Each structure stands twice: as structure tokens, then as C-alpha cells.
Amino acid sequence: MKKEKVVRTSMYAAVLIFLILFLVFSVLAAVTFGNADLSLKDVYSVILYKLFHIKSLAAYGEGAIHDVVWLIRLPRVLLALAIGMALSVCGVVMQAIVQNPLADPYVLGISSGASLGATLAIMLGIGSFLGGNSVGICAFIGAMLTSFAVIAIANMGGKATSAKLILAGMAISAVCSAFSNFVIYITNDKNAATEVMKWNMGSLAGASWARVGVMLPVTLVCVLLFLTQYRSLNLMLLGDEVSITLGTDLHRLRTVYLVVASVMIGFAVYCAGVIGFVGLVIPHVVRILFGTDHSRLLPLGALLGAAFLIWCDVACRVILKNSEMPLGVLVSIIGAPCFIYLLVKKSYGFGGRK
Template sequence: MKEENLQEKRSKILRKTSYIAVFLGLLAFLIFSILAAITFGNADLSLKDVYSVIAYKLFHIKRLSEYAEGAIHDVVWLIRLPRVLLALGVGMALSVCGVVMQAIVQNPLADPYVLGISSGASLGATLAIMLGVGGFLGGNSVGVTAFVGALVTSFAVIFIANMGGKATSAKLILAGMAVSAVCLAFSNFVIYITNDKSAATEVMKWSMGSLAGASWNRVAVMLPITLIATGLFWTQYRNLNLMLLGDEVSITLGTDLHRLRTSYLILASVMIGFAVYCAGVIGFVGLVIPHVVRILFGTDHRKLLPLSALLGASFLIWCDVACRIVLKNSEMPIGVLVSIIGAPCFIYLLIRKSYGFGGGK
């Protein structure tokens, strides 16, 4: 009996140690990714120039005052660094929301857009581009209307799922599918009646996702929201674990998941709405990253959430780097590249006979 207890304690210590090691490793890799990613781009800049600009802006070192302004300063500080940090925020948001959505609807195929958020965002962007809705917002009209469309769609799904009784995971999925189909139909209808090929092309480009519009203003919105929401979800890991067991089990344990599910959906929708506003629609990140982490560390959201956040952020940073360098003097839409990478990975996960929801045998 004592030997079994001793082995169990050793096993717990080993699992905890391995988790801490992986967490610190992913955190270090994320920091390395940020520092490395800003050195890539069409402009040929030396490592000295890149890091001198950042060192001056952060620490105001007098001997580096030559980097206080100019072309090199603008490329590094106003273009590359905001873009990398925006990729960090968006990648983290998509991964965390993927974890949360999969727990809420108890479906391993759920992604951040399961509530029809992407379709609602696309409808908003289509109205802005094709019909000029929100034109008074200037250059932010497309992003803001997409954000509004994403939020309105998610709230509509929550409202429909709660009609005729409390929302369940099945009702949320069905409501999301229905609202998504309606939004797509309206988007296609607007494109058809407008018959503007150049505007239709712009809608298509927006739907492919891009971080080219990165700025410090967008980073100042996206990054704090992502970090705060991720921290809040991390504190709710017990309830998220409970959601995997279903409503009946949770009620027997004295917890009503209905209110929690609704509040989590609203918070996740806000995160995805801002991600859509900043970068358009980027698929597969919130679908594949949580599965990869589950295979290695199981379903416990105390581990799953932080590891998915770090891995998702690093993944999107390097995808954005690839988008900038794959095509010479051009840029590949990040949504296209992520799908090219993510789809085969997801197919591989599906055909693994030993893999089930949560990595169970």
C-alpha cells in the first residue's frame, strides 16, 4: 500500500515537473519568436538595426538616438513589431476560445467560429465594402462592422438556443449552423445584387485574413483584452472541466452550467469579435492547437488553457512570417496558409485510432 502511494506521489511530481518544463519552454519559445519574427520582412535590415530601434524606443539610450526616426525606425517600430504583437494576441485569442468552445458545446470539432461568428463578421464586412455601411468610420469601417456583425450573430445564437428552455450544447451548435447559413445567404445576396467585381474581390481578400493592417492602436486593444480574458478563463478551469461531463452530472454535483455557459460564450464572442476586427477570419488555429495540447497533456483545463495560449500565439507569429517571405514582393493571406497547414494536421488527428476527445484512448 505504501509503495503504491509512493509511486502515485512520484507520478504526480513527474507530471507536474514535465508540465512546468513545457510551460517555461513554450514561454521561452514565444519570446524567441517575437524577437526573431521582427527580423523578417521585405526590407533588408540588419539585426543591429532592428534591435537598436527597439532598444532605443524601450530604454532611450542616447548613443542610439540615430534610430529615433527615419525609414528603419518606421519599418521596425511602426510596421513589424505591432504586426508580431498583433499575431500574438490574435493567435492566443483563437486558441483559448477554441478550448472554451469545445468545452461548452462538448464537441471536439468546435472552433471559435462555431456560433456562426465568422459568417456574421463576413456579413458585416460585406455590407461595409459593398454598400458603404459604416462609412463615417473611415478606414476602420470594415473592421468595426465585422466586429459588430460577429457580436450580433453570437448574441442571436445564444438567444435562439435559450428559446423554449435552457441552452444546451446541441441547441447551441444547431442555432449556430442556422444563423451562419442565414448570414452567408445574405452576404451572397448582397454581392450578387451589387455586381461590383472589385468590391467582391476585396470581400474575398478580407475573408482570407491578414495582419497587414496592424498598428499600435489595434495592439493596444487586442492584447490587453486577450490577456485579461485568458486569465479569467484560466481561473474557471474547474467549471470548464465539469462541462466536459455534461449538464446532468454537473447538476448532481450542485453546479448549474447554464449561466456559466452563457457568460463564457459572451466573453469568448468578444475576444473573437476583436480578433476578426484586427485580422479578419483565420480558421483552424482554434481547432487544431487545443487538440495538439490535449494529446500531450489531456483534458485538464488548468494545463490546457495556458499551453494552448502560448502555442497558438507562437504558431500564428511564424505563420505570419511565412506569409511575408513565401511570395517575393507579395504577401500570402494568412488564412490561406493556416488552412494549408492546419487541414492536413487535423485530418491526421482524425485518423489516429488512439485519439478521442481529450486524447483519451
């Protein structure tokens, strides 16, 4: 038993180091892909000059090559890293909060709330005074208001439980979806409806250093917070009755975790629209290998989710020549079959290996 534990610990450490190195490689490799045909020398010369201001590379401090690499590709890769990490960790946390393996960052109606916010901004011009970021900001507000509404409803008539959170999320999601469709129907603006559809498909085409400067710090802070809470997340899998007998009331923690996760999801929706399946599939893939201990599940899930979304975005940029495939569409195409496989795999359960 002790020998097996040492082996599993060694394997975990090896996989953790591999994923860290793979993530670094993914960032460095992903910036070389795109519709613009740039050499490796050009790409890395721009990055080296911007980071270290090497005088011999001063020619790369401006111009078309500089703009493509520094203002378009690198922010996009880093934004994919931050959003993939955020969605994966939120998926892990949501599944623990509601004790449901089918939970993902959008299970509590948060995606529907974000979609409603974006729909109101696009179709009715609400938030136009916010300028070019009005759609993203309205989507963020919609996601946050939805999460608070779910918490409030789940706490009516007693403390929120995992079952009440799921039911409240389903109800709020149905209301938001219905109202979004109603607004689209009465507005009867085909161009705006197409814009809403594109938003709901998800994309990193609007990546910028400003968005990276918001999304990356928020993700890192929230992920570090959850890494310190692995014991409580492990306890949530046992249920409220067991936790109370052990002297821990999960009600307050569940609410705090949900708010923190909603902040990450809200910013992810603000930066890239709605992207599904990342927070659903990645946690299950990690559980198959390392079980449900959140001290391992959280860091591995964060690294794997970040690398996964980076390469999905690369594929979106190169699959269609002179065009771009919506990121949410490609992720769903990849994620849905993987999830179906997990469902039919008899040797796998929510608790890891059977």
C-alpha cells in the same frame, strides 16, 4: 500512481517554461523577417532606443528603418501574438461549452456574422462614417450580434444546451452566408467582391499600435478570466446532468463564457479578418500531450497558439517575394492536414489519451 503524477507535473512545468521562452524568442526573431533587408543591429537598435531611449542610438529614433521596425513589423508580431492566443483559448472554451471536439471559435456562426458585417461595409458602404476602420468595426458588430442571436435562439423553449447552441450556430451561419452572397450578387461590383474575398482570407497587413493597444489588453484580460474558470470548464465536459447532480448549473456559466469568447473573436476579426483552424488544431495538439484538464490546457494552448500564428505570419511575409500570402490561407494549408491526421489517429480521442 503518485510517481507518475509527479513526472507529469514536472513535464508540464518544463513544457510551460519552454513555451514561454520560445514565445519570447519568436517575438524577437520575427521582427527581423520581412521584404526590407535590415540587419539585426538596425532592428534591435530601433527597439532598444524606443524602449529605453539610449542616447547613443538616437539616430534610430526616426527615418525609414525606424518606420519599418517600429511602425510595421513589431506591431504586426504583437498583434499575431494576441490573436493567436485569443483564437486558441476560444477554441478550448468553445469545445468545452458545446462538448464537441470539432468546435472552434467560429463554430457558432460568429465568422459568418463577421463576414456579413464586412460585406455590408465594403459592398454597400454601411458604416462609412466610421472612417478607415469601418470594415473592421462592422465586422466586429456582426460577430457580436451573431453571438447574441445564437444565445437568444438556443434559450428559446428552455435553457440553452450544447446541442441547441450548435444547431442555432449552424442556422445563423447559413443565414449570414446566404445574405452575404445575396448582397455580393445584386451589387455586381467585382472590385468590392475581391475586397470581401481578401477580408475573408485574413491578414495582419493592417497591424498598427492602435490595434495592438486594443487587441492585446482584451486578450490578456479574457485569458486570465478563463484561467480562473478551469474547474467549471472541466465540469462542462461531463455534461449538464452530471453537473446538476454536483450542485452546479452550467447554463449561466455557458452563456457568460460564450459572450466573453465572442468579444475576443470579434476583436480578432476586427484586427485581422477571418482566420480559421488555429482554435481547432492547437487545443487538440495540447490534449494529446496533457489531456483535458483545463488548468493545463488553457495556458499551454494560449502560448502555443501565439507562437504558431507569429511564425505563420512570418512565413506569409517571406514565401512570396515582394508580395504577401493571406494568413488565413496559409493557416488552413497547415491546419487542415494536421486535423485530418488527428481524425485518423486511433489512439487519440476528445478526452485525451485513450
